[in-house]
Amino acid sequence: MPTTHTTRMLIIGSGPAGLSAAIYGARAGMQPILVQGIQPGGQLMTTTDVENYPGFRNVIQGPWLMEEMSAQAEHVGTRLMYDTIVDVDLSRRPFRLIGDGGDVYEGDVLIIATGAQAKWLGLDTEDAMKGKGVSACATCDGFFFRGKKVAVIGGGNTAVEEALYLTNHSDDVTLIHRRDSLRAERILQDRLFANPKITVLWNKEVSQFVGGGAPEGLVGIELRDRVSGELSVIDVEGGFVAIGHSPATEIFRGHVTLDGDGYIEVAPGTTRTSVPGVFACGDVMDKIYRQAITAAGTGCMAALDAERFLAEVEFEHATATAV
Numbered sequence: 001m002p003t004t005h006t007t008r009m010l011i012i013g014s015g016p017a018g019l020s021a022a023i024y025g026a027r028a029g030m031q032p033i034l035v036q037g038i039q040p041g042g043q044l045m046t047t048t049d050v051e052n053y054p055g056f057r058n059v060i061q062g063p064w065l066m067e068e069m070s071a072q073a074e075h076v077g078t079r080l081m082y083d084t085i086v087d088v089d090l091s092r093r094p095f096r097l098i099g100d101g102g103d104v105y106e107g108d109v110l111i112i113a114t115g116a117q118a119k120w121l122g123l124d125t126e127d128a129m130k131g132k133g134v135s136a137c138a139t140c141d142g143f144f145f146r147g148k149k150v151a152v153i154g155g156g157n158t159a160v161e162e163a164l165y166l167t168n169h170s171d172d173v174t175l176i177h178r179r180d181s182l183r184a185e186r187i188l189q190d191r192l193f194a195n196p197k198i199t200v201l202w203n204k205e206v207s208q209f210v211g212g213g214a215p216e217g218l219v220g221i222e223l224r225d226r227v228s229g230e231l232s233v234i235d236v237e238g239g240f241v242a243i244g245h246s247p248a249t250e251i252f253r254g255h256v257t258l259d260g261d262g263y264i265e266v267a268p269g270t271t272r273t274s275v276p277g278v279f280a281c282g283d284v285m286d287k288i289y290r291q292a293i294t295a296a297g298t299g300c301m302a303a304l305d306a307e308r309f310l311a312e313v314e315f316e317h318a319t320a321t322a323v
Helices: 016-027 042-046 062-075 124-129 138-145 157-166 186-194 292-322
Strands: 004-012 033-035 079-081 085-089 095-099 104-112 116-118 150-153 173-176 198-201 204-212 217-225 231-235 238-241 245-247 278-280
Touching: 004 016, 004 079, 004 095, 004 292, 016 033, 016 042, 016 062, 016 104, 016 292, 033 104, 042 062, 062 079, 104 292, 124 204, 138 150, 138 157, 138 238, 150 157, 157 173, 157 186, 157 238, 173 204, 186 198, 217 238, 278 292
Parallel strands: 004 033, 004 104, 033 079, 104 278, 150 173, 150 238, 173 198
Antiparallel strands: 085 095, 095 104, 116 245, 204 217, 217 231
């Protein structure tokens, strides 16, 4: 039989943002419930080497970091629920959410930390080479390709920014774009074209990522010319897919305000959404930085914002009752 779970602080999403919110919420006595979603641990569960998370002098593994965060959240009093939310009612407090098994989750405040997923090309060789030279985050993984030849796939702001970033580590960066002009902002294009470390290949699409060596790693990218159909291969050791991200916000459409790209809008400098008592943190509201450490930071902010919201509401209620 379906069960109703009630809490002062309900959190959806179990990446660095959601777990950080849970840790702060639990330490504040909120007794949070965290619904972990379809991928417990978030994107770091598919990330191998993590070298830029503060506090660790040596490289750590993404899944290990998330296991430690989960254990810490439980240790301080968070209830972790293995469920996926399929319906929400944010029209009144307590907010009411429904899991795919029928369980009901009610919270006096709600923190949304459902994240965003990188868009991929959908190639079999892409899946096979993820973590072996193929990545969707130059800021995360570019450091591992110091002095190596790398390529970025895409033509928007993200692709151009990642190509420019990679010039900090590589003197040979190739931008591969399937059209004959970029969609990126003009100022970014000007910086790209002025950088002697970057070569642009126009009207090219990736047909496969080529692996080799022992242990196996990326050694090249096969390209198809969209005009002539001709196939060619460029030798690279790093390939960065930069064709955008998809925030996991569809279930909240019509309930909280989203921007044109589907990210949850928050009040500047806060995690407050358009619905009082509902807060958003991590990649679901951050289309710029998308780092584990910034997600964790906004998770802390969301818990503090939610705690203050409840304190204000309870004070107002107590004052009204006393009168």
